[in-house]
Amino acid sequence: MTMSTVSPLRTxxxxxxxxxxxxxxxxxxxxxxxxxxADIEQAIAEAGPRGLLARGLGRSYGDAAQSGGATVLDMTxxxxxxxxxxxxxLTAGAGASIDSILRRIVPAGFFVPVTPGTRMVTVGGAxxxxxxxxxxxxxxxxxxxxxxxxxxxxxxxxxxxxPTGSKREQEDFWATVGGMGLxxxxxxxxxxxxxxxxxxxxxxxxxVPDLDSVMASMIEGDDRYRYSVAxxxxxxxxxxxxxxxxDHADLSQLPPEQRSSALTYRAKVVGTAxxxxxxxxxxxxxxxxxxxxxxxxxxxxxxxxxxPIAEFxxxxxxxxEWNRVYGPGGFVQYQFVVPDSASEVxxxxxxTLQRVGAPSFLTVLKRFGAANPGPLSFPQPGWTLxxxxxxxxxxxxxxxDQLDELVAGAGGRLYLAKDSRQSPDxxxxxxxxxxxxxxxxxxxxxxxxxxSDLARRLSL
Numbered sequence: 069m070t071m072s073t074v075s076p077l078r079t080x081x082x083x084x085x086x087x088x089x090x091x092x093x094x095x096x097x098x099x100x101x102x103x104x105x106a107d108i109e110q111a112i113a114e115a116g117p118r119g120l121l122a123r124g125l126g127r128s129y130g131d132a133a134q135s136g137g138a139t140v141l142d143m144t145x146x147x148x149x150x151x152x153x154x155x156x157x158l159t160a161g162a163g164a165s166i167d168s169i170l171r172r173i174v175p176a177g178f179f180v181p182v183t184p185g186t187r188m189v190t191v192g193g194a195x196x197x198x199x200x201x202x203x204x205x206x207x208x209x210x211x212x213x214x215x216x217x218x219x220x221x222x223x224x225x226x227x228x229x230x231p232t233g234s235k236r237e238q239e240d241f242w243a244t245v246g247g248m249g250l251x252x253x254x255x256x257x258x259x260x261x262x263x264x265x266x267x268x269x270x271x272x273x274x275x276v277p278d279l280d281s282v283m284a285s286m287i288e289g290d291d292r293y294r295y296s297v298a299x300x301x302x303x304x305x306x307x308x309x310x311x312x313x314x315d316h317a318d319l320s321q322l323p324p325e326q327r328s329s330a331l332t333y334r335a336k337v338v339g340t341a342x343x344x345x346x347x348x349x350x351x352x353x354x355x356x357x358x359x360x361x362x363x364x365x366x367x368x369x370x371x372x373x374x375x376p377i378a379e380f381x382x383x384x385x386x387x388x389e390w391n392r393v394y395g396p397g398g399f400v401q402y403q404f405v406v407p408d409s410a411s412e413v414x415x416x417x418x419x420t421l422q423r424v425g426a427p428s429f430l431t432v433l434k435r436f437g438a439a440n441p442g443p444l445s446f447p448q449p450g451w452t453l454x455x456x457x458x459x460x461x462x463x464x465x466x467x468x469d470q471l472d473e474l475v476a477g478a479g480g481r482l483y484l485a486k487d488s489r490q491s492p493d494x495x496x497x498x499x500x501x502x503x504x505x506x507x508x509x510x511x512x513x514x515x516x517x518x519x520s521d522l523a524r525r526l527s528l
Contacts, residue, residue, distance in 0.1 A: 086134040089127050089391050091398035092459050092488055095136030095521055097121075103145050108253050109224040112517070115139045119519040122253045124190030125165060128197060129401045130488030131521035132248050138519065143192055146255065151176060157215065159258045162192030167335060167385075170377065174333035178261040179316065179377075181213035185432075187335065187382045192254040197485035198246035198445045200452075202295040202381070205437040209447060210259075211245030212440045218255035219244060222517040227252070231441075238441075243508040246445035248484055250523055251512045264316045266330040269295070269380040271314035273370045275363065279307025279415055283451070286435055289313055295380070300418065301359045302431040302455055303352065307418050309433065310366040317374055335378040335385065341392040350394060350458055355427035362429070384430075394458050402468055403454035403483040405436060405447060410478035414453050417471055424467045426457040443505035446483045454486065465489070484522065492527045 085094040102108045112120060118137035124144065126133055134140065143163035149172050150159040156178065160169060166180060167187040173179065184199040193199075198211040207213070216230040219240075229241040244251045272293070276282045282298050289296060293313035300309040319330050384390055391399065406413045414433065421428060432454045436447040457464065472494050475482065481498035482490050496502055506528070522528070 086123070086126070086140065087398070088130045088133060088488065090129040090400055090459065090488055091391055091394070091396075092400070093131050093521065095131070095134050097135055097138050097140040099140050099142055101142040101145050105218075105220060105226065105255050108141065108146075108220050108255065111139060111141055112220065112222065112224050112253070115517060119517050120253075121518060121520050122162070122192060122196075122249050124163060124193035125188050127186055127189050127193065129486045131525065132197070132485055132487075133193070133520070135520045141253065143190060143253075148256075151178070153178075156261050156263060157258055158261055159256060160191045161256050162190060162254045164191050165189065166191075166194070170333055170335070173261060174264070174267050174377065175331050177264055177331060179264050181207060181260060181262055182210040183381050185382065186385055187378075188385060191257055191259075192249075195245055195254055195257060196247060196249040198440075198442055199485070200434075200436070200447050202297045202434060204447055205290055205296065205435045206294050208437065208440055209245075209442075209445060211242075211442060211445065213259050214245065215258045215260060217241070217244065217257040219252040220255060221252045222513045222515055226255075239508050240512055242440075242442045243444075243505055243512065245440070246442040246484075247505070247509070248444065248522060248528070249520065250518045250528060251509055252518060262316070264331075265319040266317045266322055267333050267377055268317040268322065268330075268374045269314045269377065270317040270321055271312055271370075271373045271375045271380060273367055273373065274311045274313075275308075275366045275368050276311060277306060277308050279309070279418070282307070282309040282311060282433065283411060283414070285311055286433070290435060296435060298433040299362070300431040300433050300453075301363055302418055302421060302428040303356050303359055304363075305422075307415060308363060310363060312380070314375075314380065321372070322374070333377060335382070337388055338386045340388040341390050343392065345392050345395050350427055350429070352425055352427050355429045358429045394456075397458060397460040399456050400459050400464070400468070400488055401454055401456045401486045402471070403452060403486040404471070404475045404480050405450055405452040405483075406475060406478045406480035407448065407450040410480065411451055413474055413478050413480065414451055416474060417453055417455070420467050420471055421455060421457060424461060424463040426455075426461045426464055426467070428455040428457050430454075430456040443501035443508075444484065444499060446481065446485075448481070450480070452483075454483075487522070490526070492525075495526050495528075
């Protein structure tokens with residue numbers, strides 16, 4: 069038996085210890101690598117009593133893409149791409165990454181409708197987690213731009229689902245979007261694209277001295293920017309931050325000498341984090357020093373700076389395996405959403421993490437717009453805060469439990485794709501359409517074949 073911790077999956081046909089991107093709570097599963105739908109059907113037919121789960125590039129932070137004792141499908145080989153430039157759509161295999169998609173579509177004058185903070189996410193994963201980006205307040209989630217998807221069910225039957233089909237088809241579609249891979253194996257999907265005339269983003273940057281000012285500025289700019297995000301200095305008492313906002317630069321905004329290569333796309337990698345980093349590297353002192361330098365290097369105000377796609381959307385991807393910097397204990401990302409009426413929860417969360425000494429150099433604040441019809445889709449109108457903290461900080465568990473209560477009481481919820489520790493009770497209290505989703509799930513997968521460590525933990 070070969071045992072290894074991998075993310076993404078490297079080998080097939082053997083048992084492997086799998087973790088999420090946070091590198092906590094590994095579990096052992098048998099990995100298979102389908103090449104096409106026929107392989108997926110065979111794997112379903114041969115799945116054992118612990119069930120089956122599809123997995124992409126392993127970028128969900130907790131236990132959503134692992135399933136102890138089960139068959140796990142490494143879907144990265146199912147990755148064909150078919151661009152219809154006339155229609156402005158792309159049909160992609162579930163294992164195709166946003167990285168591979170951008171390399172194909174940007175030179176042709178298109179951009180993905182939604183991208184999370186990493187391009188190392190597959191289409192199947194983007195749908196299953198219904199990922200969001202810096203443009204949710206304008207464009208919604210990834211699932212909101214899916215025109216159709218292919219799905220293989222628990223008996224090996226193939227389904228074509230769309231948001232405009234029959235009532236049952238629409239129910240199945242929206243149960244799959246945000247359904248964390250528990251309704252079947254997504255095989256492919258067709259999504260609409262954003263037309264662009266350059267591969268650059270026109271970016272406005274603003275350095276803001278406190279949290280209240282950050283939030284006021286973001287609200288004021290909601291209608292003026294397609295993309296908006298704020299980095300928050302989580303260890304500074306003021307909650308100061310740096311706001312970056314922008315949109316795709318038009319060809320006319322480029323200097324004349326750059327226009328002939330306006331649609332060039334580059335996604336450089338500057339290095340790889342070493343395999344072993346001491347767990348105490350990230351502490352209050354080192355994070356405070358990093359945050360101070362990051363805040364000071366940002367301009368007080370800069371308008372219409374032209375930035376490449378990778379720099380604006382995916383800066384963390386410059387360093388491969390960056391999750392190793394948290395040491396062997398791994399890390400937790402705590403991400404919640406609360407309505408505008410409970411905006412004070414954002415400041416309380418930051419103060420709570422400061423109180424227990426949970427250092428975070430990656431703390432991000434965004435605005436959400438309207439929710440979509442998915443019963444388990446995470447976003448709702450309001451504020452979302454995400455903070456990465458080392459998993460072994462003393463007292464962290466109790467502090468996060470307290471924040472759970474605060475978020476639930478405010479009408480908010482936690483993001484399943486980032487979660488590694490919430491309780492079934494918290495889930496039931498904060499996802500009011502959970503019973504509706506479970507009823508559709510039970511109809512789509514009556515034998516409970518599709519499962520995960522997350523599903524078992526939360527009784528999904």
